Amino acid sequence: MSAPTVTAAATRAVGREHVRVEGRDKVTGAARYAGEVPFADLAHGWLVLSTVARGRIEEIVTDPVLEMPGVLAVLHHGNAPRLETDFVGLMGTRPDPTCAVFQHDRVPHAGWPVALVVAETSEQAREAAETLVVHYEQQHHDVEFTAADPAAYPVDGHMPAITDKGDLEAELAASAVVLDAEYTTPEEHHHPMEPHAATARWDDGRLEVTDSNQGATWVVSELANIFRLDPASVRVRSEHVGGGFGSKGVRAHQVAAVMAASVLGRPVRVALTRRQMFTLAGHRSPTIQRVRLGADADGRLRALDHRSLSRTSTVYEFVEPSAGVARVMYDADAHHTENKVVRLDVPSPTWMRAPGEAPGSFALEAALDELAEKCGIDPIELRLRNEPDKGPVSGLPFASRNLRACFEEGARRFGWDRRDPRPGVRRDGRWLLGTGTAGASFGAGAAPSTASITAEADGHFTVRIAAADIGTGARTALTLVAADALDVPTERVRVRVGDSAFGPAMIAGGSMGTRSWSWAVTAAAGELRERLVPGMQIPEQGITVRSDTTEAVAALVRKERHSFGAQFAEVAVDPATGEVRVRRMLGIFAAGRIVNPLTARGQFTGGMIWGISMALHEEAARDGHFGGLVGADLAGYHVATHADVPHIEADWVDDPDPEDPVGIKGIGEIGVVGAAAAVANAVWHATGVRHRGLPIRPDRVLTAGPRA
Structure with a gap:
């Protein structure tokens, strides 16, 4: 047949709005999503999760369940195939043992997978799973997360646990203005629209998995290691994914599906319920962050100390590297950052959109705002006075750093010059009005x-x-x-x-x-x-x-590469009810060349909406008595809905990366960074009261004390 001719397109495609091709x-x-792809002779598995927060399995009463209609098997630690967990995976970390299901009788947290019931239909599997009786030896558990926990220790995640330069205490002592404050963020959860689901099928020694994940290469590598397979004999397909946010890696349901398919010799699908996702899909750890800043009278930093404590499980070491954002945003003569964790009897946390930067930016950018108030300097001007000319910790040059352009353009469009810096003076009827800002950064590798x-x-x-x-x-x-x-x-x-x-x-x-x-x-x-x-x-x-x-x-490591942004928010606070309403938001970003403005704007504004949710709504609470979550569903776990979301604008400044063939960076996470801080800073400006803990609920507004 005739050859296709490569001819010049009428217009360039990159940089022009284009609707989604699918x-x-x-x-x-x-x-078709993972839970919808048809398979012949498909069986369905339903996970059974522990009801105790710590202990051992004494007995699993399987006989009555095996006699129920359609039930094919009950897999548990007494009959399951042995798996491999002693390896470092594609992401440079060891696998979370939660995914290596049914390998022992220990229960390290509430919601630990203890069995899989497999049946002809999903309804039969669920009924049998809910009927299965499991007896436990219950042991004392600890889920209390406190700043004073003596078991906390520094840990390297995807970055060093501690960075240090200069004499911190000496610079703090010599500073004209000092801030020392503690900030907290709660446990937060991924909940993409599409729940997790996987179907496994063995064919002549080859494994095929139809899945919902964030990287087929990643899942192949982990499954091949776990089941001791040649990676060439494993194929993973994930054509359409309804959201992930970091949660869709290798999880218990995929491994359970592969295990059951190998035992039964037929395809098996395992899908998680929304409630199960609160336990098995990972989450963002709560954080307790201490920020100490020392500055000259003109607001130039002499000391920056950012220390973060997060929580991990007793089976897996994962750190929420919240202090990492300070290693990029601002420099000081003495600069210290530290990420610590404490092990508790809770499910394992994992990556969640902007891991580290999202909670870390709340603490750092709120602290910068407080410092600006103490110094009597405009919050934007304070930030610009502390712009570093190279990586504050790495010492590497920035490939590009257009944070100043973001603040200048954002301030112009938001009307920042008309802002009265005094808190609590602007009103609209019963509402107190305030505006706030914050900086943002996220790596662009x-x-x-x-x-x-x-x-x-x-x-x-x-x-x-x-x-x-x-x-x-x-x-x-x-x-x-x-x-x-x-x-x-x-x-x-x-x-x-x-x-x-x-x-x-x-x-x-x-x-x-x-x-x-x-x-x-x-x-x-x-x-x-x-x-x-x-x-x-x-x-x-x-x-x-x-x-x-x-x-x-490989050549990219010679420079620091980040996307940057400036967030702006206006809020209205009802002092009688404690209600906080975000009236408008603006985000200006420097995130490389924008490939598709239509989807890019959706990514930016989606992150900013998440920031509203983080600032005012999201908070998972654990009951100390039974160790599990209170209200583990989307009725009890509050997120921002349509009524909570105001007019939001997102735009960008010119910021191509000259060493990238397309000039792009990354935009998926920068939108959420700094957004919660901008809202919190606006609440202070409206009321004169600082909120150093998220979310800023109405009851907390009412009990925070009188306006300053």
Whole structure:
């Protein structure tokens, strides 16, 4: 057949608004999610979770359950296959033992998986699982998280636990103005629209898993290690994902499905309920953060001390690195940051949108606001006076740092110059009005990825990459990137994602997904264009090239790379009821070249809405008596809804990364960073009362004391 011709597109695709290429399939139901893909002879598994917070399993009474209609098996620690957990996975960490289900009789927290009931239908499996009787030897548990816990210790996560330079105490003593305050954030939970689900099928020694995850490459690596398999014999597909936020890695339900499928010799699907997700999908640890700032009379920092304590489980060490944001945002002559954890009898925390930066920015940016008040300096001016010219801890140059541009543009559009700095003086009827601001940053890295592009005989180009579109619009962004790299209209590009058979690729996480995948797609497109000669014949199977960016991305470590932003909020507070309403928000970001303004704006505003939720609503409470969550559902766990969300604007300044082939950075997480602090700072400006703990509930407003 005739060769496809690579001709210049009428306009460049990157930077222009484009609706989602899979949008019609999603709104019409044609797009199948993990729990909807049909399988012949499919069985269903239902997890049984512990009802005690610590102890041992004495007996699992399986006989009555095995006699129930449709029940095929009950897997537990007494009959389950043995699994491997002593390895370091693709993400550079050991697996959370929670996912290695049914390996012992110990129960380390409430909601620990103790059994899997498998039946012909989901309804039969659930009824049998709820009937299963488990006897426990109950032991004393501890879920109380306090700043004074003597068992707290520093731990390295994906960054060093402690950084230190200068004489902190001497600089604090020499400072004209000193702030010493403690800030707290509560336990918070992921809850993407699509619950977690996985279906496992064995075929002649090969394992296939249809899943909802944030990276097929990641899941293949973990499952291959856990089940002692050759990774080449494992295939994971995750075509459509209804949200993840860090929760959709390798979890108990996937491992249980694989285990049950191997025992029964037929496909098995395990899906989590919304309530089970509160235990098994991970969460953001609560934090207790102490910030000490010392400054000259003109507001220039002499000392910066940011110490964060978070909570982990007794089976897995995960740190919420909240002090890490201070290592980027501001410098001082003496600079100390520290991340500590304490082990308690709770489920394991995990990555959750902007891990570290989201809670850390609340503490740091609230503290900067308090320092500005003490110094009598405008909060934006104080921040700009403390702009570093290089990484405050790393000493590396910034690839770009356009935080100043974000604040200047944001202040102009928000009307900051009309702000009366005095708190508690502006009113609208019964409402006290206030405005606040905060800075934001998030890392902008890239990771090695592979991609292939096929020039098809029909004139189209097919891109295959094991990317994960978790609702961010990655498919669409990659379509635009590929179209420009090939210099063809977007209609001639088909992008396929979510299949480990396409080769290794970065996960959708760390705001590195689209950047990493775009780099690989651009490289493959460049090579393909060199191979295509005008007029050449394209065989029926097409002409395919494959890229690998491992060597190319290695050069990025020579500089600090971050997206930056400035958040602005206006709130109204009713002093009689304690109600806080956010009236408007504005976020201005420096996040590299924006590939698709339509989906990018949704990512930014989505993060800002999460910041409203974090500031005013979200808080998971644990009952000290039984060790579990109170109200583990979306009725008891409050999030911002339509009535809580005001007019929100998000925009950006020009900020391309010259060392990236597309010039992009990452936008998935920067939108939530600093948003809660901006709201909290606005509440202070409205009332004259500081709230150093989130969320700022009406009862806390009422009991916070009189206006200053």
